[in-house]
Every structure is written in structure tokens, then in C-alpha cells.
Amino acid sequence: MNPDLYEAALAWISGLFREDATGHDVHHTLRVYRTAMRLAEEEDADRELTGLAAMLHDADDPKLFGTGEGLPNARSFMAEHGIPAETAELVCTIIGEVSFSKNGSRRPSTLEGKVVQDADRLDAIGAVGIARTFAFGGSRGQAIHDPAAETGTSVAHFHEKLLKLWDLMNTDGAKRIAEGRHRFMEEFLDEFMREWDGSE
Numbered sequence: 001m002n003p004d005l006y007e008a009a010l011a012w013i014s015g016l017f018r019e020d021a022t023g024h025d026v027h028h029t030l031r032v033y034r035t036a037m038r039l040a041e042e043e044d045a046d047r048e049l050t051g052l053a054a055m056l057h058d059a060d061d062p063k064l065f066g067t068g069e070g071l072p073n074a075r076s077f078m079a080e081h082g083i084p085a086e087t088a089e090l091v092c093t094i095i096g097e098v099s100f101s102k103n104g105s106r107r108p109s110t111l112e113g114k115v116v117q118d119a120d121r122l123d124a125i126g127a128v129g130i131a132r133t134f135a136f137g138g139s140r141g142q143a144i145h146d147p148a149a150e151t152g153t154s155v156a157h158f159h160e161k162l163l164k165l166w167d168l169m170n171t172d173g174a175k176r177i178a179e180g181r182h183r184f185m186e187e188f189l190d191e192f193m194r195e196w197d198g199s200e
Contacts, residue, residue, distance in 0.1 A: 001051030009055040012077055022139045023132030024058050028123055036119035042173045049112045053094035071095060100161060105168055118174035121165045126181030130188055133157055158189060
């Protein structure tokens with residue numbers, strides 16, 4: 001990715017996510033960017049599209065901004081920095097196909113979209129993913145766990161989404177990384193339930 005554009009995007013998202021406490025902060029974006037660029041190298045995906053989409057992938061997340069359809073934040077950034085309209089549309093397509101809540105198990109239509117989706121989903125699992133889950137749940141007033149509730153708690157979120165992500169990875173590189181992170185989450189949940197039940 002062009003170094004000047006990268007620095008501009010970094011400064012912009014740092015401001016955008018400055019007060020975030022949900023786990024969707026600038027550090028999440030940078031982890032997604034680094035992972036996406038590594039996967040793009042392995043898959044021979046377009047680095048400029050991948051990098052720009054990774055940096056902007058949460059800029060219009062309705063959970064955070066409520067900006068609605070059309071990705072106005074991402075579009076505004078790209079217009080301000082002279083991104084050609086055709087490139088901007090491709091980036092917006094990638095961003096629009098990343099979200100699990102919107103797309104579920106549907107695969108992105110481009111290689112770059114598959115790479116960015118994998119990178120974003122990898123950051124939702126493993127040790128960092130566990131931390132982000134409880135940070136987000138706390139920010140929304142969710143209980144950590146309720147044995148009587150199948151949904152609406154942080155622990156329920158593992159079963160609703162996170163434990164499904166390993167099988168939904170698009171690229172071989174992401175599948176390799178996801179395997180260990182998935183196993184770590186299973187071990188964490190086993191330990192959590194033993195402690196919760198007082199059996200350990």
C-alpha cells in the first residue's frame with residue numbers, strides 16, 4: 001500500500017476510533033491490515049485494494065457509527081485522498097462483503113474480499129478475539145454468562161458466531177491460523193465452564 005496513503009488512513013482511523021472501548025479500535029484495524037497484507041502476499045491478491053479495504057473496513061460499521069448504507073465515511077476518505085472512482089467502488093464492494101452479521105457464510109465475490117474477510121474474522125477468534133468479545137459485551141451491558149439464556153451474553157456469542165468462523169475461512173493461510181485459535185477458544189470455554197460451575 002502506498003506509504004503516504006497508509007499514513008493518512010492511519011491518522012484518520014486513529015481519530016475515528018479514538019474513544020472506542022468495544023474492541024473495534026485502531027489496534028483492531030491495524031491487526032486486520034497486517035494479517036490481510038500477509039494473506040494477500042500468499043494469495044497474490046491486489047495489495048492496494050486489500051490494504052485500503054482493510055484500513056477502512058470498520059469506518060461505517062453500523063454497530064459503531066450508525067451511518068447506514070452507502071459507506072459514507074469510507075467514501076469521504078477516499079474522495080478526499082484522490083482515490084479513483086472505480087477503485088473506490090471496488091473497495092466499497094470488499095467492505096460490504098466482510099461483515100458476518102450482514103453476510104453470514106456467504107463468500108465475498110473477489111479474492112481481495114476473501115482476504116480481508118479472513119483477516120477480520122481471524123481477529124475475532126483466539127486470545128485477542130476472546131478479549132474483544134468481553135470488551136464488546138461489557139460496552140453493551142451484556143452479561144458475561146447466564147446458563148438460562150441461549151443468546152444475549154458474551155459466552156453465548158462464542159456459540160452464535162465465533163466457533164463457526166474456523167470453517168468459514170476462505171484462504172489456506174487463514175485456515176492454518178484459525179485452527180490454533182479455534183482450539184484455544186474451545187480450551188478457554190472448557191476452563192470457563194469448570195470455574196463457573198465450581199467444579200475446579
